[in-house]
Amino acid sequence: MLIxxxxxxxxxxxIERLALASGVGVTSLPANREKLFEKLQRSISSFxxxxxxxxxxxxxxxxxxxxxxxVVLGAAAIASTAGFDEPFYTYRNETLVHASRALKVNNRIHxxxxxxxxxxxxxxxxxxxxxxSQPYAAELLSRARLMFLAxxxxxxxxxxxxxxxxVHDVAGQSPFWDAxxxxxxxxxxxxxxxxxxxxxxxFVAELMPPYPxxxxxxxxAAQHAIGQxxxxxxxxxxxxxxxxxxxxxxxxxxxxxxxxTAEIDRLFTLNNNDCLPVEISAxxxxxxxxxxxxxxxxSEFRSAVGKVAVVDGVAWLNPDVARALDLACGQSVRIxxxxxx
Numbered sequence: 002m003l004i005x006x007x008x009x010x011x012x013x014x015x016i017e018r019l020a021l022a023s024g025v026g027v028t029s030l031p032a033n034r035e036k037l038f039e040k041l042q043r044s045i046s047s048f049x050x051x052x053x054x055x056x057x058x059x060x061x062x063x064x065x066x067x068x069x070x071x072v073v074l075g076a077a078a079i080a081s082t083a084g085f086d087e088p089f090y091t092y093r094n095e096t097l098v099h100a101s102r103a104l105k106v107n108n109r110i111h112x113x114x115x116x117x118x119x120x121x122x123x124x125x126x127x128x129x130x131x132x133x134s135q136p137y138a139a140e141l142l143s144r145a146r147l148m149f150l151a152x153x154x155x156x157x158x159x160x161x162x163x164x165x166x167x168v169h170d171v172a173g174q175s176p177f178w179d180a181x182x183x184x185x186x187x188x189x190x191x192x193x194x195x196x197x198x199x200x201x202x203x204f205v206a207e208l209m210p211p212y213p214x215x216x217x218x219x220x221x222a223a224q225h226a227i228g229q230x231x232x233x234x235x236x237x238x239x240x241x242x243x244x245x246x247x248x249x250x251x252x253x254x255x256x257x258x259x260x261x262t263a264e265i266d267r268l269f270t271l272n273n274n275d276c277l278p279v280e281i282s283a284x285x286x287x288x289x290x291x292x293x294x295x296x297x298x299x300s301e302f303r304s305a306v307g308k309v310a311v312v313d314g315v316a317w318l319n320p321d322v323a324r325a326l327d328l329a330c331g332q333s334v335r336i337x338x339x340x341x342x
Contacts, residue, residue: 003138004325005145005304007048008041008064008076015066015073016041019129024173024233029078029127040064040127044078048300060085061156063149065302067130067142075130075142079150081157083124088117090205091260092252094228097213111216113227115209119251123150123265125163128237137306140340141293143240145304147270148295148335152302154271161265163246165238166231167258177257180223185209193255205254226257234258243340244269274337277316281323281330286310289317293337296326303327309336 008016016037020030031037044064060082067075083089092113100107125146133139150157169175175190185208186193216224228248230238241261242248245268248259265271276297289310296303307322316334318326328334 002321002325003067003069003141003305005065005067005141007300007302008044008066010041012066012073013038013041016076019076022131023129030076030129064127065145067138074132076127077142077146078127079146080124080126083122083162084117084120089120090115090117090254091119092254093118094250094252112213113216113252114213115211115254119162123157123161125161133236139236140240141304141306143237144270144293145295147268148293148304148337149302151271151274152297152335153299157265159265161263163241163261164253165258165261166234167253167256168226168229168231169256175256176222177226178255180219181214182255228252228259230259270337274335276333276335277311277314279323279328279330279332279334280315280317281320282317283319285317285319286312291339293339294326295335296328297333297335301327
């Protein structure tokens with residue numbers, strides 16, 4: 002049975018394997034043992050700090066893993082504050098107006114302006130699933146983060162973001178980076194992604210121009226890459242889009258991939274979940290159906306997909322599902338409808 006749970010230090014070899022398999026672009030899963038170990042320690046500390054008085058005070062980071070029969074198959078995370086230690090840089094996708102009253106000219110020009118508008122927002126990050134086609138695997142891993150967030154709502158802010166991997170060629174090169182970033186950094190795209198994963202985006206602010214970049218001046222390949230999503234991220238993008246995320250205004254500064262944004266309290270999972278008392282039975286009513294499930298704990302959080310029958314405000318689970326979620330009769334379970342592909 003697939004379950005999602007908080008990461009443990011003993012998961013480090015598995016997380017290293019996932020980091021290598023994820024390739025270039027998933028910068029929150031760097032192929033660097035020391036950096037991954039730091040992330041695991043930070044996550045464990047965040048899960049253990051259940052009483053957080055002020056959402057503005059936290060640099061909290063929660064990493065969850067997808068597990069089946071003791072084997073880790075995926076990872077995904079929530080950062081409570083994007084850019085806690087430094088600005089969270091993106092390009093703002095906008096239109097500038099150039100006008101001359103004397104010449105009676107009024108031109109609207111597509112431009113990209115570096116900004117840190119999204120600094121301080123909640124961020125979904127570090128998503129990678131080894132077997133995304135396995136039934137419900139990708140949806141469970143992605144949405145389990147929102148089930149956790151729903152149970153710990155007071156610890157998070159109002160808006161949420163998620164960066165999508167942009168377009169790369171078969172050699173891992175990005176036409177967007179080649180047209181813009183390479184002119185200011187003597188680095189290939191994989192090199193700059195690795196530098197960001199191991200350090201930060203501060204060097205971008207130090208070397209990139211702060212002035213608007215006029216899109217019509219870029220090569221066609223770079224223009225076509227703006228706001229596009231890498232094929233490997235199409236499924237995660239669909240899951241988040243169904244949740245209510247939108248790709249409207251912001252782009253990744255390296256590969257031009259879409260940065261999705263949303264109001265947390267308008268997301269599907271936040272608006273379509275119930276917290277109900279549990280009863281356990283080996284025989285469930287015929288009305289039982291597969292649902293997204295989660296317990297209401299923090300450091301012992303568990304989420305899974307399982308059969309549940311709701312009868313008179315009580316959630317009936319079979320013993321295997323209750324055991325996977327670490328639930329006993331009388332405790333509470335959070336349930337939400339599955340969306341599927």
